[in-house]
Amino acid sequence: MAKFISVAQLKGGAGKSTVVTNLVAALSQEFHTGLIDADMPQGTSARWAAIRQTQQSNTPAFEVLTASSVNELALAAERLESECDVVVIDLPPRSLKYLREVLPYSDLVVMPLTASAADVWATEQLMEAIREGKRTSKRLKARLVWNRLRTSKATEQFLADTAGLLRAKELESRLGQRTAYVEALGRGLSVLEWSDAKASAEFAIFYQELKQQLKLD
Numbered sequence: 255m256a257k258f259i260s261v262a263q264l265k266g267g268a269g270k271s272t273v274v275t276n277l278v279a280a281l282s283q284e285f286h287t288g289l290i291d292a293d294m295p296q297g298t299s300a301r302w303a304a305i306r307q308t309q310q311s312n313t314p315a316f317e318v319l320t321a322s323s324v325n326e327l328a329l330a331a332e333r334l335e336s337e338c339d340v341v342v343i344d345l346p347p348r349s350l351k352y353l354r355e356v357l358p359y360s361d362l363v364v365m366p367l368t369a370s371a372a373d374v375w376a377t378e379q380l381m382e383a384i385r386e387g388k389r390t391s392k393r394l395k396a397r398l399v400w401n402r403l404r405t406s407k408a409t410e411q412f413l414a415d416t417a418g419l420l421r422a423k424e425l426e427s428r429l430g431q432r433t434a435y436v437e438a439l440g441r442g443l444s445v446l447e448w449s450d451a452k453a454s455a456e457f458a459i460f461y462q463e464l465k466q467q468l469k470l471d
């Protein structure tokens with residue numbers, strides 16, 4: 255029985271596919287991993303996977319399915335549940351319908367957000383849906399992860415002001431604003447395989463924290 259990680263954010267461009275692709279690359283080194291790209295036809299993760307899987311040096315392989323409707327998403331999850339140890343789902347922005355479909359079987363929902371009021375407002379709505387989902391699923395955990403962070407006093411202040419407002423748990427690890435994420439994605443790679451030591455180190459910490467949350471080892 256696979257564990258399911260759903261990566262969700264109602265706001266577009268917060269970093270869902272970036273988190274998904276880097277996670278899948280890391281997980282597939284250790285576990286039989288599945289990827290469901292439910293953000294079609296954009297298909298960022300599926301396209302990344304297609305590039306990656308043509309590169310022999312980037313084995314081991316992982317399972318990839320795409321879903322263009324809530325029904326297809328349910329079928330894809332059902333199929334990968336018995337085949338994989340862990341499945342990562344890239345959800346589309348602006349869709350509570352898809353989120354509600356995955357909440358009953360998700361072990362962890364990871365919600366990337368940037369330090370902007372727009373992302374925070376979108377996360378308030380997302381958290382309402384999560385709280386609803388928790389009423390029927392005992393195993394559901396949800397964690398925010400700050401993405402595209404720049405180090406500055408203003409950012410630190412923004413995070414401190416926001417923490418209480420969202421009534422959501424945050425991962426301790428944070429992802430910075432780094433070109434490595436953009437460059438690695440376009441080449442079918444993860445930042446762990448890229449030449450930016452800071453990006454690689456921060457993602458390794460994020461990955462370890464995530465595995466602990468999921469009790470994956």
Ligand SMILES: Nc1ncnc2c1ncn2[C@@H]1O[C@H](COP(=O)(O)OP(=O)(O)OP(=O)(O)O)[C@@H](O)[C@H]1O
Binds near residue numbers: 272
């Ligand atoms: N930490 C980061 N540093 C620099 N660029 C980033 C970072 N995270 C994401 N990006 C870039 O921001 C853009 C949006 O990221 P991404 O595609 O992961 O977001 P998304 O939430 O999946 O978007 P959508 O809602 O459109 O699916 C991409 O060009 C990506 O490379």
Ligand SMILES: [Mg+2]
Binds near residue numbers: 293344
């Ligand atoms: Mg995306």
